[in-house]
Amino acid sequence: QKEVEQNSGPLSVPEGAIASLNCTYSDRVSQSFFWYRQYSGKSPELIMSIYSNGDKEDGRFTAQLNKASQYVSLLIRDSQPSDSATYLCAVGRWGGTSYGKLTFGQGTILTVHP
Amino acid sequence: SAVISQKPSRDICQRGTSLTIQCQVDSQVTMMFWYRQQPGQSLTLIATANQGSEATYESGFVIDKFPISRPNLTFSTLTVSNMSPEDSSIYLCSVEDGYEQYFGPGTRLTVT
Numbered sequence: 001q002k003e004v005e006q007n008s009g010p011l012s013v014p015e016g017a018i019a020s021l022n023c024t025y026s027d028r029v030s031q032s033f034f035w036y037r038q039y040s041g042k043s044p045e046l047i048m049s050i051y052s053n054g055d056k057e058d059g060r061f062t063a064q065l066n067k068a069s070q071y072v073s074l075l076i077r078d079s080q081p082s083d084s085a086t087y088l089c090a091v092g093r094w095g096g097t098s099y100g101k102l103t104f105g106q107g108t109i110l111t112v113h114p
Numbered sequence: 115s116a117v118i119s120q121k122p123s124r125d126i127c128q129r130g131t132s133l134t135i136q137c138q139v140d141s142q143v144t145m146m147f148w149y150r151q152q153p154g155q156s157l158t159l160i161a162t163a164n165q166g167s168e169a170t171y172e173s174g175f176v177i178d179k180f181p182i183s184r185p186n187l188t189f190s191t192l193t194v195s196n197m198s199p200e201d202s203s204i205y206l207c208s209v210e211d212g213y214e215q216y217f218g219p220g221t222r223l224t225v226t
Binding site for chain 1: 115144145147155156157158159162172204206210213214215216217218219220
């Protein structure tokens with residue numbers, strides 16, 4: 001079982017729709033959860049972080065965390081063609097001095113078509 | 115968030131040689147990390163670089179192959195030693211700001 005699992009996609013949604021990206025993780029003691037967006041040929045860009053159960057909203061993005069189910073999701077409302085990218089789920093684990101050791105999922109390719 | 119730069123941005127190297135990648139941050143940070151992203155794959159943590167202490171390596175990565183230096187709070191280097199074509203990857207440094215982590219632009223390495 002992979003430590004962090006995502007559907008690789010591709011996920012295709014029409015412009016203006018809601019894109020829903022999902023991620024499950026295996027380590028129950030994980031404390032920090034992140035969503036990164038990676039455009040082709042570019043480095044990952046942090047778009048959301050979440051640390052406690054529930055929802056966290058930032059503009060068109062909403063991250064949802066359920067530690068009991070070991071599940072984290074990202075919703076993108078009013079999807080735009082510029083949202084087309086690979087979305088990486090990352091889970092932080094303790095590294096001795098911080099939760100900075102990130103384990104990444106394989107990424108979900110999102111395509112938003114006009 | 116911190117501004118991170120890496121040098122070189124890309125390189126093509128012969129097998130058996132070594133390449134040192136530099137990572138510079140515009141502010142002092144305690145934690146720096148090095149990741150590898152192989153073609154078509156996600157990111158894998160190589161090691162954690164703390165200033166003033168030895169780097170800690172993840173399973174599957176060893177110091178002889180990937181020596182790391184962290185001479186101060188704004189700079190780190192990763193060397194890829196005795197390279198083989200399997201080392202062709204993007205190498206990324208990242209820094210921790212609070213609980214969040216930000217990535218540099220990456221170094222694209224091709225080994226022939």
